[in-house]
Amino acid sequence: MLKFIIRRVLAMIPTILLVIFIVFFITNIIPGDPGRTILGIKGSAKEVALINEELGIDDPLLIKYVNYLKGVIVGDFGTSYISRVSVLDEISKKFPETFKLAVIATVVTAIFAIPIGIISATKQHSLLDATIVISSLGLASIPGFWLAIVLIMIFSLNLGWLPTSGIGSIKHYILPIATLSLPAIGFLSRMVRATMLEVLLQDYIRTAKAKGATRRQIIFKHALKNVLIPAVTILGFGFSGMLSGAIITEMIFGLPGIGQIVLNAVRMNNVPVVLGSTILLSVSFMLVILAMDIIYMLIDPRIRKQYI
Amino acid sequence: MIKHKKQKKIKTIFSRIMANKVGFGALLVIVVILSFAVFADFIVDYETLALGQNPTERLQEPSSEHIFGTDSFGRDIFARIIHGSRYSLTFGIGCSLFILIGGSLLGGLSAYLGGRVDDLIMRGLDAFMCIPSFLLAMALISVIGMGLYNIMIALVITSVPGSAKMIRSLVLTIVHQEYVEAAELSGASNFKIIVHHILPNASGQIIVNTTMSIAGLIMLAAGLGFLGLGIQPPMPEWGSMLSEGIKYMRVKPHVMMFPGLTIVMTALAFNLLGDTLADAFDPRLH
Amino acid sequence: MSEINCDINTVLEIENLNVEYVNQNTRIYAVNGVNITLKKGKTLAIVGETGAGKTTLAYSIMQLLPSRTGRIKNGKIKFGKIDIVNLDEDSMRVIRGNLISMIFQDPMTSLNPTINVGMQIKESIELHNNDKKSKKQINESVDEILTLVGINPERKDDYPHQFSGGMKQRIVIAMALACSPQILIADEPTTALDVTIQAQVLNMMTILKKQNDMSMIFITHDLGVVAKICDEVAVMYSGEIIEFGTFEDIYGGKSHHPYTDGLFGSIPDIKSDEKWLKPIQGLMPDPTLKIKGCRFAERCSKCMDFCREVHPKEYKVGSHMIRCHLFKQGIFSNE
Numbered sequence: 001m002l003k004f005i006i007r008r009v010l011a012m013i014p015t016i017l018l019v020i021f022i023v024f025f026i027t028n029i030i031p032g033d034p035g036r037t038i039l040g041i042k043g044s045a046k047e048v049a050l051i052n053e054e055l056g057i058d059d060p061l062l063i064k065y066v067n068y069l070k071g072v073i074v075g076d077f078g079t080s081y082i083s084r085v086s087v088l089d090e091i092s093k094k095f096p097e098t099f100k101l102a103v104i105a106t107v108v109t110a111i112f113a114i115p116i117g118i119i120s121a122t123k124q125h126s127l128l129d130a131t132i133v134i135s136s137l138g139l140a141s142i143p144g145f146w147l148a149i150v151l152i153m154i155f156s157l158n159l160g161w162l163p164t165s166g167i168g169s170i171k172h173y174i175l176p177i178a179t180l181s182l183p184a185i186g187f188l189s190r191m192v193r194a195t196m197l198e199v200l201l202q203d204y205i206r207t208a209k210a211k212g213a214t215r216r217q218i219i220f221k222h223a224l225k226n227v228l229i230p231a232v233t234i235l236g237f238g239f240s241g242m243l244s245g246a247i248i249t250e251m252i253f254g255l256p257g258i259g260q261i262v263l264n265a266v267r268m269n270n271v272p273v274v275l276g277s278t279i280l281l282s283v284s285f286m287l288v289i290l291a292m293d294i295i296y297m298l299i300d301p302r303i304r305k306q307y308i
Numbered sequence: 309m310i311k312h313k314k315q316k317k318i319k320t321i322f323s324r325i326m327a328n329k330v331g332f333g334a335l336l337v338i339v340v341i342l343s344f345a346v347f348a349d350f351i352v353d354y355e356t357l358a359l360g361q362n363p364t365e366r367l368q369e370p371s372s373e374h375i376f377g378t379d380s381f382g383r384d385i386f387a388r389i390i391h392g393s394r395y396s397l398t399f400g401i402g403c404s405l406f407i408l409i410g411g412s413l414l415g416g417l418s419a420y421l422g423g424r425v426d427d428l429i430m431r432g433l434d435a436f437m438c439i440p441s442f443l444l445a446m447a448l449i450s451v452i453g454m455g456l457y458n459i460m461i462a463l464v465i466t467s468v469p470g471s472a473k474m475i476r477s478l479v480l481t482i483v484h485q486e487y488v489e490a491a492e493l494s495g496a497s498n499f500k501i502i503v504h505h506i507l508p509n510a511s512g513q514i515i516v517n518t519t520m521s522i523a524g525l526i527m528l529a530a531g532l533g534f535l536g537l538g539i540q541p542p543m544p545e546w547g548s549m550l551s552e553g554i555k556y557m558r559v560k561p562h563v564m565m566f567p568g569l570t571i572v573m574t575a576l577a578f579n580l581l582g583d584t585l586a587d588a589f590d591p592r593l594h
Numbered sequence: 595m596s597e598i599n600c601d602i603n604t605v606l607e608i609e610n611l612n613v614e615y616v617n618q619n620t621r622i623y624a625v626n627g628v629n630i631t632l633k634k635g636k637t638l639a640i641v642g643e644t645g646a647g648k649t650t651l652a653y654s655i656m657q658l659l660p661s662r663t664g665r666i667k668n669g670k671i672k673f674g675k676i677d678i679v680n681l682d683e684d685s686m687r688v689i690r691g692n693l694i695s696m697i698f699q700d701p702m703t704s705l706n707p708t709i710n711v712g713m714q715i716k717e718s719i720e721l722h723n724n725d726k727k728s729k730k731q732i733n734e735s736v737d738e739i740l741t742l743v744g745i746n747p748e749r750k751d752d753y754p755h756q757f758s759g760g761m762k763q764r765i766v767i768a769m770a771l772a773c774s775p776q777i778l779i780a781d782e783p784t785t786a787l788d789v790t791i792q793a794q795v796l797n798m799m800t801i802l803k804k805q806n807d808m809s810m811i812f813i814t815h816d817l818g819v820v821a822k823i824c825d826e827v828a829v830m831y832s833g834e835i836i837e838f839g840t841f842e843d844i845y846g847g848k849s850h851h852p853y854t855d856g857l858f859g860s861i862p863d864i865k866s867d868e869k870w871l872k873p874i875q876g877l878m879p880d881p882t883l884k885i886k887g888c889r890f891a892e893r894c895s896k897c898m899d900f901c902r903e904v905h906p907k908e909y910k911v912g913s914h915m916i917r918c919h920l921f922k923q924g925i926f927s928n929e
Binding site: 125202203204206207208209210211212213214217221222225226299300301302 | 656658662687688689690691692695696698700703704705706707708709710717718721722753755766769770
């Protein structure tokens with residue numbers, strides 16, 4: 001077990017280097033004019049040029065990458081062009097909030113989507129199944145930002161049940177989590193339904209029936225585990241979308257987290273902040289995938305036996 | 309003979325879509341939106357209705373004159389939605405085609421070459437896919453700037469890796485099927501195997517995935533527009549129209565409701581069509 | 595349940611069974627008017643080509659037909675005194691795996707990949723634990739039954755993918771025998787195995803059958819296997835039993851249905867000088883058609899005009915039954 005985790009963590013290192021390279025390359029395709037960004041309109045051309053030179057703006061891309069990497073290793077992700085604060089300080093304090101939001105939304109998604117998908121599959125060809133199929137596809141077709149606004153209109157403005165924005169109580173998190181989870185529930189429950197239908201056609205289900213197992217036993221004892229494996233995969237890879245979604249959701253609902261910082265940085269072309277937060281989010285996503293692999297090992301004996 | 313068979317296959321798949329009421333409805337919606345995009349200029353005038361500001365008619369509720377009402381500049385929302393379909397469909401359909409081309413080239417090449425090259429390409433794609441794609445698109449746009457082509461570039465670059473991986477695994481599954489191995493043993497050329505075995509067997513899933521990806525891209529593009537990173541006002545883009553409407557959501561909810569419903573309906577139509585296609589292509593349901 | 599089986603010799607009796615598969619636009623006549631009796635302690639083989647309705651017959655006995663499409667149109671399946679056809683799902687579950695067990699064709703896919711084999715055997719026992727065995731007793735039974743099928747009980751914590759094909763089939767058999775059923779239905783249990791493993795598994799099944807005093811329905815298309823283990827043989831064609839008899843009737847008797855003759859003509863005989871096998875020409879009739887005359891008429895070398903018009907009855911001489919116009923009740927003309 002431990003051996004497996006160590007091996008997987010070591011295998012992550014080259015991927016992280018590659019991720020940093022890709023993000024670095026993309027955000028530095030065009031050299032830009034950071035001096036101007038830093039000083040604003042007030043700065044003179046001379047001062048701007050000086051800062052640009054200091055930042056090594058004209059260096060070859062590869063040298064800039066190596067320099068950046070050297071910094072990253074010692075925890076230096078550069079300095080924000082706008083606030084002149086260390087990028088790591090700026091984002092690391094607020095990052096856990098964003099991560100927490102994405103994790104909770106993922107868990108909520110699993111709690112709802114897996115049972116819904118299973119019920120839908122076991123009641124195939126019924127009216128309930130048809131309703132679930134159509135409405136889950138409908139949910140998956142709603143863009144999160146619009147869903148957020150509609151939810152605010154209904155539950156905050158019209159009914160007055162929930163606050164529109166801000167923090168303070170659990171109530172403040174209901175709408176943001178619904179915004180993130182509802183489309184994901186639509187997507188995942190469809191997948192779970194399809195897998196369940198596939199699993200129910202397998203020979204080992206027929207064997208269980210021939211043993212005299214009840215439908216309930218067949219679903220929970222024989223089918224569930226085989227359905228959970230693909231469901232965990234979808235949830236794991238969907239976490240990347242949850243992180244992107246969390247950023248927009250935080251902005252709409254005024255939640256603390258790196259959403260506002262990232263969006264401002266993108267708008268102002270504040271490259272070090274964009275770069276740093278993208279890397280941080282990517283690495284956190286990779287850690288989630290690692291956790292998913294460990295969960296796999298616990299569920300699936302075929303994988304477990306390879307490592308223990 | 310083969311051509312005849314192929315036509316027959318297309319015919320049966322088409323007839324299955326038509327037989328499915330939901331699929332038929334989705335196709336109808338798509339045809340309507342597509343014709344809106346193509347004939348937008350004949351339906352409503354761009355300059356006067358979609359762009360022309362009219363301060364005396366600000367924020368009007370839907371009426372017979374403006375069926376979706378007017379926005380805060382007195383522009384007809386229906387006209388703006390009709391013209392906005394051009395952007396959304398360009399992003400959706402245009403990008404999905406480029407993504408398909410890029411994904412097929414990269415994924416197909418990787419599967420075809422195998423070995424070290426395949427490993428290398430897969431490593432790169434895996435790393436790429438660790439980066440939340442919407443974030444990457446935003447980062448790219450913040451560097452290369454906004455505008456129709458830049459947004460398309462950002463959407464295509466961030467989506468190609470997923471498409472390439474999908475196509476690679478699809479190709480590999482088919483290549484390892486016994487009938488392909490049989491064809492190989494009987495001396496069929498690579499070209500023949502690709503044309504006769506891989507393409508016909510992969511096409512179903514590729515068409516389904518592409519159709520569904522159109523829905524995703526339309527939502528992504530609208531998301532960028534919503535954040536002010538897409539097509540800039542006063543151009544009529546669904547996402548940015550929606551974000552302009554937020555200010556008035558308490559008093560005039562229709563300003564944000566109609567663009568939002570249009571996005572949902574369009575995305576749903578493409579998703580439903582993809583879903584119907586998936587059933588129509590499934591040989592087990594024949 | 596045991597008092598039901600008061601009729602000493604017959605454990606299962608099927609009368610005029612008709613099974614259909616129905617979907618939106620087609621109706622498949624899979625089993626057409628089958629009559630069979632299974633005697634206590636005997637092995638009945640059902641032989642026939644793929645698509646003859648053998649598996650459908652087995653699924654009907656187990657009540658495992660696909661619920662939406664398959665249905666028993668009429669007929670009786672009498673298990674002792676009860677008619678299985680009219681039984682509700684809950685009562686049927688008491689019978690399944692307990693009084694009647696079934697093993698399936700492909701051992702590779704018959705076991706659940708995520709549950710260890712010990713648990714899977716244990717489940718069979720727990721589902722029908724009428725004499726309230728304790729956990730310890732159940733575990734002992736599992737060990738016992740694994741030993742019985744020739745697998746080291748220490749391997750019960752292993753998962754299916756860690757066993758070979760032959761061993762998996764032994765585990766499947768262990769599962770089916772766990773509750774000492776009265777009837778075991780084996781649907782081509784050895785088809786997916788190597789010839790040497792096949793022989794081992796068949797021997798084992800014969801021994802276990804004797805030990806448990808079970809009756810067995812053995813479905814196969816392999817006449818060699820039939821010769822090794824069966825007491826009675828039913829030849830199935832296009833959903834009908836066209837010949838039925840004891841092992842001696844079928845393998846020894848001179849009179850046969852032309853189809854049975856054809857089947858035996860398709861087996862290579864190393865003692866014979868003939869260079870070519872004589873396969874039966876043609877294909878089975880489309881199961882979606884209702885056929886007026888004899889179902890084998892189109893492929894029969896002895897077909898008369900009459901055969902296409904009138905459906906042949908079951909003609910019997912002693913234990914031997916042939917459904918063919920060439921024969922008459924009481925006397926088989928060419929015998």
